[in-house]
Amino acid sequence: MSPRKAAALRHADGRSLREHLIATAGRMISAQGTAGLTVRAIAREAGVADGVLYNHFTDKEELLANALRAHVRAVEAELGTLPEPGSATVEWNLRTHLEYGLALHRAILPAFAGLLAQPAVLTRFGELGGDGDEWRDRLREYLRAERALGRLAADARVDAAAAMLVGICHEAVLSGLLPHAGSTRSPAADEVIEAVLTGIAK
Template sequence: MSPRKAAVLREGDRSLHEHLVATTERMISEQGTAGLTVRAIAREAGVADGVLYNYFADKEELLAEALRAHVRSVERGLGELPEPGRGTIADNLRAHIEYGLAMHRAILPAFAGLLAQPKVLDRFTELGSPGEDWRDRLRDYLRAERELGRLALDAKVDAAAAMIVGVCHETVLTLLFQEVARPMAADDIDDLIAVVLDGIGTGLS
């Protein structure tokens, strides 16, 4: 281990790879991704610019790993999602929608800064595990409720999940790109739940 590497890691046990990802994640959280340079990351991490290329193929790989870490960090702060078979489906969907809205409000600024960098977004997608993302967990929740008989046997739950995710995306994008916009109100969430359940519910209260 070089003296420089020892200096930046002396207060913890994480590797330099982990240190670089954590540093970049913090910078993304604080200032977004637009204009984030290798030089700025290296300076913040306390290493020479070229050190990054000893651990990552390129800047895009580092940003993708840090972005994935940022999403996981945001989701940890949002708490647990409801389990299938517990509570009412309406209340559980409300929890999913509020979770999705909060998550997208927190992470969308970082993604917005990468719209012109599809390579980063592609690598971000590759780093994900099946069932890890919120949209996958929402879909899996609805599938489980269908298997439990709490939704209609022929419920188009994938379409229902896509509808909910789409509304969350549209709501947060509007807030991000328009100066005058309002958050999704409780009544709006209730209306979305009613529309979804009218399509996939059993017809029972």
């Protein structure tokens, strides 16, 4: 496909060429990770000349950071919705949050691990911000809302509880990605939730 035709298609489906390039790179990250992902490969997959990317992004790092964000959003969309405060039981809802977080991290952390040698991309990703809608932010807000509803102890340290759950997700996934001495059994979801609720339940 020629660059001219590729640009025309983007106008036809309502997306800008910049959005098309981000979506293309995001799909490539989802399929093959980030290691060895080049501007040339992204341009070829998008159906544009290599130099076109630099008309829309300052550098490769900016494109990859935005593609990572698109990858994370695509994974989150597939995982579905999270429970609302006040629904079901706090125990059930926290288990749902933990299972969501584990699935999310299993899907996205390999892409981030592949960028350990490219810290500039990770810095750019961090600079994009999450508008408070990252899973960890939603988990904190869920716990704060349950505390406000009186379903958790009035003095429950919910931010610490959220950090514990996020940490479990990091440990469970990263221990499988990075070399380490020996092996340890990750605690079952029920054990984790019981431990967290011991500190914050009424």
